[in-house]
Amino acid sequence: MNLATLNLPEQIGTVLDAVVALRQDLHAHPELAFEESRTAGRVLEHLGAIPELRLRSGVGGTGVVALLNAARQGPCVALRADMDALPIQESTNLPYASEIPGKMHACGHDGHTAALVGAAIVLSRMADRLPGRVKFLFQPAEEAGGGAARLIEEGALDNPKVDAIFGLHGWSDVELGHVAVAAGPVMAGTRTFALTLRGKGAHAAYPHRGGDVIAAACQIVTAVQAIRTRRIDPITPLVISICQIAAGQTYNVLPEICSIKGTIRSLDATALESAWKQVQRTARAVADIFDVEAHFDLVDAYPPVLNDARCARLVADVGRELFGPDQVADAHAPSMGGEDFAYYCQRVPGAFFRVGVRPGNASDWPAIHNPAYDFNDAALPTAIAMYCGVALKYLSEPSSTLCG
Ligand SMILES: [Zn+2]
Ligand SMILES: [Zn+2]
Structure with missing residues (x-):
């Protein structure tokens, strides 16, 4: 035609x-x-x-x-x-x-x-x-x-x-x-997640008596980036972004809960799933060091768009x-x-x-x-x-x- x-x-x-x-x-x-x-x-x-x-x-x-x-x-x-x-x-x-x-x-x-x-x-x-x-x-x-x-x-x-x-x-x-x-791949696959960290709250002066969810969150945000640089083939497009952290109410109280939201994107479905598993593993391992519990909710999981x-x-x-x-x-x-x-x-x-x-x-x-x-x-x-x-x-x- x-x-x-x-x-x-x-x-x-x-x-x-x-x-x-x-x-x-x-x-x-x-x-x-x-x-x-x-x-x-x-x-x-x-x-x-x-x-x-x-x-x-x-x-x-x-x-x-x-x-x-x-x-x-x-x-x-x-x-x-x-x-x-x-x-x-x-x-x-x-x-x-x-x-x-x-x-x-x-x-x-x-x-x-x-x-x-x-x-x-x-x-x-x-x-x-x-x-x-x-x-x-x-x-x-x-x-x-x-x-x-x-x-x-x-x-x-x-x-x-x-x-x-x-x-x-x-x-x-x-x-x-x-x-x-x-x-081929024109849009990334996604794993969009919410991570809730729970620890025992404490006075700011006595952090050792609690489990510091904020300290754990800071380490987790940094640690997951090593998945991109060390655990995924460098020529595979993949990005991990933490886009929200919410915790605490004042200057001198270590809170019990920290809420983290983020997303993983990749054009490669296998790498995406691997990174998603490793983000969970990494977060749980780091949380454990701080005596904090890590709970993940998977909010969205779109596959890559393959033309x-x-x-x-x-x-x-x-x-x-x-x-x-x-x-x-x-x-x-x-x-x-x-x-x-x-x-x-x-x-x-x-x-x-x-x-x-x-x-x-x-x-x-x-x-x-x-x-x-x-x-x-x-x-x-x-x-x-x-x-x-x-x-x-x-x-x-x-x-x-x-x-x-
Ligand atoms: Zn849109
Ligand atoms: Zn749109």
Whole structure:
């Protein structure tokens, strides 16, 4: 299929105002993981009027799955957007800034959701010409809780079986109008943990009568870094970050509890699991020296996102066809950020790619998870075109020769 003959830019132009309005509305009303009922409602408002779509709501909690051409035979390709926001106080001062204190779309999932709604409308208009089916996954809880896994558990990749899946993320390091992708690992696997240290509290003047959780915590924070430098192959990407320590209330009392939060990231699943075991072992051994108990809770454990080589090539080909070769990076550097898109890639061939949000004349653009981040509306046409393009390209050629 030659994408140029479909006149995608003109098609996208007819939905763009509605998609921008939806994006800004979602931005003003951010919802955290598994609370995205208003967001899902807005998605359903737009898609409910399209007779070619079969809709399922409440999937995996608040997810929406829309199937185009349900009655048709042929391959089925899935396109995924995530819907959740983050517990961050927004600092953009935009006219459509978050109206909810302490919550914002700092990862741009408002942009992903709005773009996928746009793609669903555009592709529905081409339903007669599609040699297969398209499944649109509007997923809850990417930031926490693994909404992708919930969607899969509730059959989002079945009936009909999904043959390949594609997802995108707005990216500040990539210029507006550009697309970046790579084969193999593109996002890190994660082990996000809470560590609670418990000891016997004591007077500051008599530390030997208690178990000092603060002293233990300081040693643990330092000791776990030796796992990265001494226990993991130096050429394997892996990072351990301790991001929160909370303990004590005053100057002269050694507290009983210290709470530590942190995360381990790696592009290599084996190294990740090894580091996670060694962090626990190290923390328990150090805690023991201080007569302190160490208890771990694993909060999240996403696998690395592994892009199928043929699906990644398809993304790059579509980007070149739509925007020209200079706008596409096909060996883009991976990120140590985590993404639960990994769960889909464990089940079916897929590719997760980046769409640029940084204007070409800007040397810098707020990064995701920053209180000043805003998914750039100017990136929406690129995102919609890529969603449409990868689905059209995949369906127009036998799946066996493409992904998998
Ligand atoms: Zn995020
Ligand atoms: Zn994100």
